[in-house]
Amino acid sequence: MNLKNLHSVFFLGIGGIGMSAIARWFNHIGVPVYGYDKTPSPLTETLSEEGMEIVYTDEVESLPEAFKASGADKLIVWTPAVPQSSNLYKFFGNNGFVIKKRAAVLGLITRNMESVAIAGTHGKTTTSSMVAHLLKHSGHNTAAFLGGLTQNYKNNLILHDEGSAESPVVVVEADEFDRSFLHLHPDLSIVTSIDPDHLDIYGDAEQLKEGFASFIRLTHPDGKLIIHQDAYQKISHADLGAAKVYQYSLNSGNIHADNIKVGTGTFSFDYVAEDIRIDGLELSVPGFHNIENALAAIAVAVNYGLSKEAIIEGIATYKGVKRRFEKICTNERIIYIDDYAHHPEEIKAFLLSIKAMYPDKKVTAVFQPHLFTRTRDFAEGFSESLSIADTVVLLDIYPARELPIEGITSEMLLPRITSPNKSVVDKEKLLSHLEQHKPEVLVTIGAGDIDRLVKPIEKWIKNDKA
Structure with a gap:
């Protein structure tokens, strides 16, 4: 499916933070966007202001005329947060519409772009937004699909410069829910944590670990895996694939922090890796866990050749994600x-x-x-x-x-x-x-x-x- 040849797209659950980022991408490239959500929210109101047509009634009668009949140039994007018992889902399913999960569409959008994918049962949204900000702030041609609204860009979608001679890097938050992250093919992966979660989907902690192992194996063989030390210990070394592995944590690993100082508004620290040390970093989004998130993000910045000065400035100007500390x-x-x-x-x-x-x-x-x-x-x-x-x-x-x-x-x-x-x-x-x-x-x-x-x-x- 060539997504750029679509006539229109309908999102079932458009108010979800991941769904709304993809809806914004289609809207940006000029594809008319429609959607359904259960209740209005500040996010859906913003999407409406951006030109998307949203309904809040789960009835076929509420659909725009364009989606009362199927066509090869129409796409339904669905999130499992909307049950299959939904009247709209059943209508689309029974009438020949192409229905794809959000994760599959995200995989299609990013498949021809160099990508950095950040996974983890917690920490992935902040780390993703940090990676995106460090690259974007330094002038690197960067796009990002995020699971939260960044305070720096007031958005969960960051668009790359299509006119740039530099090939873009796309930063993708890789969601483990419903095994969504298995639709991605990253060149560089981060895994922040593999603590048991979503056991309604995976059944038990072992199956969750296998899900993450499958994600890790999707990393390009010539790429890199930056993984938290605790997560590394939960994955069999046979599951790590061919990518080069870097472990990080607050106090140990290939990448760690030094000279941590706690303030009421900031946490300061030094970044220590095997081949580089960056002193005097100051993070205005507090938290020991956010220092760890920053370590992983800085490792990506180093990989893409950012200078120490650009990294120090990028960390200092990072404002965080809405509803994260x-x-x-x-x-x-x-x-x-x-x-x-x-x-x-x-x-x-x-x-x-x-x-x-x-x-x-x-x-x-x-x-x-x-x-x-x-x-x-x-x-x-x-x-x-x-x-x-x-x-x-x-x-x-x-x-x-x-x-x-x-x-x-x-x-x-x-x-x-x-x-x-x-x-x-x-x-x-x-x-x-x-x-x-x-x-x-x-x-x-x-x-x-x-x-x-x-x-x-x-x-x-x-x-x-x-």
Whole structure:
């Protein structure tokens, strides 16, 4: 299929962060874009403003005329986040439309471009955006399909310069969900982590490891694999393929950090590799885990020949990704930070960094569990990680694509949480709960619709009620 010869494209689940990046790419090259999503969001509203036509009713009658009959020049892009029981999915499937998963379309878009693919059960969005920024900021001809909105570019799609004499490099966030990353063929791969997740898809941790091993084997034989030391230890050496392997971690490996200094707004460090050392790096997106993400990103920058000066400037000017360690507001009474963490290891890394930054303050963590299956599978890990906070407030589980599972609730996490203060609170009552308890450092955590609470909390703080 020649994607550039399409008459139009319809996205089932256009409001997803990965789907919207591909929708923007088609819109950019002049292919009319239509889509469906369950509910409006700031992202879908932005897509509409960019010229895409979006419906919010799962009924055939809501479709634009162009998609009431199939044709070889029409494409349906589908994400499994929209169930196959959807009326629109069934209509397209029963009427001869070409339906491709988002990951397959991303593979088609990038198949003839040199690519850097970043995979991992956590850390991939920040690392992808760091790689893209380092290359783009230095003037390297770069495109990127990201799983978050970068603060530098206010977008999840970065476009390369088609008029440049320099061949572009495309940075791709490689999603392990539904084995999507197996549609890619990277020249250089990063694996940030292989912690158990998406067990509703993989079944168990061993199958997840095999999924990552299959992704690693897709790396070009003459390419490079930059892999976190913990992830490296989980993969059989026979599964690493022919690519040259570099291990990284905070304190050891072929690539590691030195002279780490923690500030309230920045983390500084030196980059140490076998053939290069870069001193005096300053990262304004805090977190020990973000230093590790930066190590992998810098390794890619070194691979593409960026100077030390360009790398230092690129790291210093990197602003992060929306909802990744995002400082929302602060005053003399309260500090408020929002984060997308939804896996126990992510929460652990996030809260340990928060405690290091504010050692003399009490931390209140508001957490919305994401998915019933994930809550069930990692209940003990969630409780242990959340216990790093001084106060834990749990919201109800966000179901996403799932139906409820009997006995799986946020309350089941409470007994193992060792924090001195812990409770489950309705979303509607959260503001009054916070006003009553006066947090010093407040963090909201989760991948569901907890982001809808960020603006109300910010408004409450700025109205001096904190």
